Amino acid sequence: MNREPLLMIPGPTNLPHAVREALGQPSIYHRDSEFAQLLDVCTEGLKPLFGTDSDVLILTSSSTGAMEAGVVNFLSPGDRVIAISSGKFGERLGEIAATFGAQVSWLTVEPGRAATPEVLTALAADRKPDAVLLVQNETSTGVCQDVAALAEVANSHGALVIVDAVSSLGGIPFEMDDWSVDVVIAGSQKALMLPPGLGFVAVSERAWQAVESAQMPRFYFDLQEAKKSARKGQTPYTPNVNMMVALAEVVALIQAEGLPNVYRRHHQMGEAARAAVQALDLALFADPQYASDVVTAVESPEGLDSTNLVKHIRDEHNILVSGGQGDLKGKxxxxxxxxCAGLTEMRRTIQAVASSLADLGYQCTVEAALDAIEEVAANA
Ligand SMILES: Cc1ncc(COP(=O)(O)O)c(C=O)c1O
Structure with a gap:
């Protein structure tokens, strides 16, 4: 058995060799010109992933910190907010806004489905929101929402559009400027192939104007301070310099592969996962029209608690996959x-899923699933 576990969970993800090497480099001084250059490489290198020419700010925090920053800098207590609750993370974004005093109206989506522009249009006409909060890739259900269409509705009401792209940025295209999205939130430990610990917030010109009047309290996550420091090639507080050295490597890796190729590769992985799962006679949880290319949620077969399957795959195959969260636990x-996971890792994972199902008394034919992966590979 391989000693190192294969991470086929929706983050943290496997670390490329170049990233591990970079993480082992000596620390650098964050008030030195060397850091200013590093910050510039990182922020400029991230902009194409967000699809923006606006500011991208790098925070030393988990992605939830970046979510908090993405809310409290732009809203005031009492603001009317529509939060699209597509699952656990959509809920979290709305909860942050509520915690800081926003009046939150929930647009709750059936698990496994996405919000439609029609439903948002109806709710927005009634609530006249100051902001709409949503998640691009709802990691808890494997659903990818149509940000462009939802942002268009929000924009027609003059509402700010705040999007959590934590598990999608760098894996699924995002066009912040073209879609008129105001605030985009991301994190390091997903498609960006880094350990957890950096958060990112991209801010549109319109959002910078909103900051001027936004009254929610903030200190560590004050993005005006972050912007002021960034103009001097710095961050307000000591950043995780080692992670940023590794981030520069990630930027280089993505540039070398070419962003369209990175997206194509993720799409192929999504297709391969869906085809293989169906060939195992398992049901996909997400509505196929919103199936995510970075996370595939699978219904556990009748009578099998998915927690046991996940444990078996880990114990017997040294591969980590995730169970369900909240109401979906066990299901x-x-x-x-x-x-950086590719088709080789997908084959290994599908073999482990099939063999674990068989061990737990659920017959399935792995050959059909592997053939399905080969077919996707051949059609690439
Ligand atoms: C879509 C989404 N948003 C936010 C988060 C929170 O990230 P963190 O655990 O880094 O705070 C996650 C983590 O899985 C996520 O998938």
Missing amino acids: IFRLGHLG
Whole structure:
């Protein structure tokens, strides 16, 4: 058995060799010109992933910190907010806004489905929101929402559009400027192939104007301070310099592969996961029209608690896949296929899923699933 576990969870993801090497480099001084150059490489290198020419700010925090920053800098207590609750992370974004005093109206989506522009249009006409909050890739259900269409509705009401792209950025295209999205939130440990610990917030010109009047309290996550420091090639507080050295490597890796190729590769992984799962006679949890290319949620077969399957795959095959969260605990399992995992890892994972199902008394034919992966590979 391989000693190192294969991470097929939706983050943290497997670390490329170049990233591990970079993480082992000596620390650098964050008030030195060397750091200013590094910050510039990182922020400029991230902009194409966000699809923006606006500011991208790098925070030393988990992605939830970046979510908080993405809310409290732009809203005031009492603001009317529509939060699209597509699952656990959509809920979290709305909860942050509520915690800081926003009046939150929930647009709750059936698990496994995405919000439609029609439903948002109806709710927005009634609530006249100051902001709409949503998640691009709802990691808890494997659903990818149509940000462009939802942002268009929000924009027609003059509402700010705040999007969590934590598990999609760098794996699924995002066009912040073209879609008129105001604030985009991301994190390091997903498609960006880094350990957890950096958060990112991209801010549109319109959002910078909103900051001027936004009254929610903030200190560590004050993005005006971050912007001021960034103009001097710095961050307000000591950043995780080692992670940023590794981020520069990630930027180089993505540039070398070419962003369109990175997206194509993730799409192929999504297709391969879906085809293989269906060939195992398992049901996909997400509505196929919104199926995510970075996370595939699978219904556990009748009578099998997915927690047991996940444990068996880990214990017997040294592969980590995720179970369900909240109400979906025991009912689904999730395959993360983002970052540097490729078809080789997908084959290994599908073999482990099939063999574990067989061990637990659920017959399935792995050959059909592997053939399905080969077919996707051949059609690439
Ligand atoms: C879509 C989404 N948003 C936010 C988060 C929170 O990230 P963190 O655990 O780094 O705070 C996650 C983590 O899985 C996520 O998938």
